[in-house]
Amino acid sequence: MALKPSIPKGTRDFSPAEVLKRDYIFGTIKEVFKLYGFQPLETPAMENLSTLLGKYGTEGDKLLFRILNSGDFLEGVSESELQNPDHSVLSSKICEKGLRYDLTVPFARYVVQHRNEITFPFKRYQIQPVWRADKPQKGRYREFYQCDADIIGSDSLLNEYELIRIIDDVFSKLNIPVAVRLNNRKILMGIVEAAGVSGRFSEIAVAIDKLDKVGMQAVEEELVGKGIPRSAVESLKNILEVEGSNAGRMEKLKQFLVNSETGKKGIEEMETMFRLINSDPPSSEIVFDLTLARGLDYYTGTIIEVKATGVNIGSICGGGRYDNLTGIFGLEGVSGVGISFGADRIYDVLTLKEGFSSLGTSASKVLIVNFGDTELQYALRILKILHSHGISAQIYPDAIKIGKQFAYANSLNIPYVVVAGEDEIKGSEVTVKNMAEGSQTRISIEKLGDFLTMQT
């Protein structure tokens, strides 16, 4: 009985061609992270559920993949718990571990656990998969990679500026024009305060976050529906709809926030950021966007979101400042700021823009034809010469018809085929076939390594 093989929904196999493209993205991001002095960190796929639960809201808790305890997982479950089973109580009894949901919480856990070995400010990058039991749909997977860089232990705005330069460098290298939108949670808090509805910040932030997608009227309706007074909604609307240059909007905002200490602090931070940015303008478009709220509760200062210009794909990078992420693990007052690149969406943007076209996808540079036992020693000698020149090369493993061996080279995009039969062997030569051009060159075996090194 043969099983029909498949993989869990929302997960993916990555074929050789896809791995090469993904590695190009990861490699580019990693290179820039390193250039700025970030150091690599890796944490386990499994974390204790006590580390993960309660960090991503009630919805997030539901999206955690839980791992069944090994051995007799029912040990410690009482009869009554089994007879009247409540699946959330039961799951916490039979599962102690879960798969990581993001890289930020494991990073905070690591920092607290290893605080005595770490030199602060700690600049770390981390590129690993995360898992979420979300409903799979186009562009949303249950296993996907995050590429994070965070600086923890410094509240200098220079860190924010550095992250913006990193974003600019990464997308310049990937040849993706982007718009970087910036806002500051303190400004949003100030606006809510100035509108006289301080106590409703979270709900208002969630509503504003949707502005982009649903438009102002729907946001107004949502806020009124939630019982926010009409006058406050009007006031919020007026300030959110202000148009003009970054600097112009900043001025209007200053007047609006004149009585909010938090708001004024936010403005001051944003002005410092723009001074740094304008002192050496990056190639990306940088926009102060009051309507940028971002859902994550732990942000307390700058928030950042990046979209590719000219394509209709969501945010490809985002982040912000958090003043107390490590507090939940017992280390208070440590400020951090970080960004996360979304590899899958960057992949989609590059696919749309044909940004992978210059990547080589060949399995090796050379295939050596296999003529059978008599010629094998000579073929092995060729293989060794090519490998010693650092040239990726393989002998076809079976002495099948030469046409089939050429077909193999063709289908793997191998650009050169080396033929060495009786005749070539006699003269200590080889025939090199250029697959793209169809041309052939016969040269001595001694010159082969240098010859193929020169060919691109």
Add this chain to the structure above:
Amino acid sequence: MALKPSIPKGTRDFSPAEVLKRDYIFGTIKEVFKLYGFQPLETPAMENLSTLLGKYGTEGDKLLFRILNSGDFLEGVSESELQNPDHSVLSSKICEKGLRYDLTVPFARYVVQHRNEITFPFKRYQIQPVWRADKPQKGRYREFYQCDADIIGSDSLLNEYELIRIIDDVFSKLNIPVAVRLNNRKILMGIVEAAGVSGRFSEIAVAIDKLDKVGMQAVEEELVGKGIPRSAVESLKNILEVEGSNAGRMEKLKQFLVNSETGKKGIEEMETMFRLINSDPPSSEIVFDLTLARGLDYYTGTIIEVKATGVNIGSICGGGRYDNLTGIFGLEGVSGVGISFGADRIYDVLTLKEGFSSLGTSASKVLIVNFGDTELQYALRILKILHSHGISAQIYPDAIKIGKQFAYANSLNIPYVVVAGEDEIKGSEVTVKNMAEGSQTRISIEKLGDFLTMQT
């Protein structure tokens, strides 16, 4: 309330210094895989349990990490199943997915699932973590990386030979002298047949596999205890204890196996392998070891095991030929052969032999001292110059005491600190401090990039 942060037992965090060392190992292995024309593949961490169960024996099934179904996982579980719970029945009802246990079964599953898109012979490498609910102990983890290379769709012994060259290349590059032990399952089967106990092959192979650790007497006792006739045990003992050169032992074995077709085929394969090996002897020691059995049931031909010489650490690489791995997924008659490098043990060997000493561990090449707002523009200009030269560099984010900034550079092994205060700025210069030598150089900012590019 602060949680005391920890990670699940048997799992590990990898600090920046550890990631660098591990990446050196992975990078070396990957480079050799690519040189031989292997292509990268990645499969999901989670597989359907139907893919994994029954592939690793009863013991293996128990070591699978199972993932609790999302949502109401008790849906579909009957009341009677809950009242008389059997944990193996229940676990299969509440869990559909498990974490991958190795890279071989997911590879077989991939090959069958994508057989119409794959060009055979398919040479793939895969470097990913696997998870096993083994009892954690020194050197044994619940999450660890495997580095596999397999060729599937060709039964040529050239593939085996290529894998041995890969082993030799990898350990030469890593500067680890190794002994590669070879055997062939067909020879073992022949011996068991010649001893007249064909039906007991699996048990005998398991017992022989322990010879290394427990000695011949214990193996004899185990076999007799299992009811293998004393005469057969004696016969097995005599042939297993034959000493001498690879060729000498092969000759004795030929006489012993003269009536076993399977055994003679095994000898023939082994002789072909040694002809290839001896035609261009690798730097590793290659030993024909009759007592090498390896536990895995799916091997049918050559088996390979590698140990570092001069250190008492177990096998650091192993593999073999399997004639029907894809059969279980419905694709019969596809032969493959593969090897797997154990990154953790290689790490231990390199640590013992101080093989990491030449690796750089600095967070960046340069730290630029932060003197505060007035000097910041100049510091940013320096940063930009260094980055444009591809030099990893960072500005200390806060304008704290200069001594503390130097301490930061020290503790992160940053070899150069650039100082640019009022005086340097006036003359468009910088002072570069070499941290190891304690020396200082004052040069113009224009020359800085080239100057630091030259310094190692």
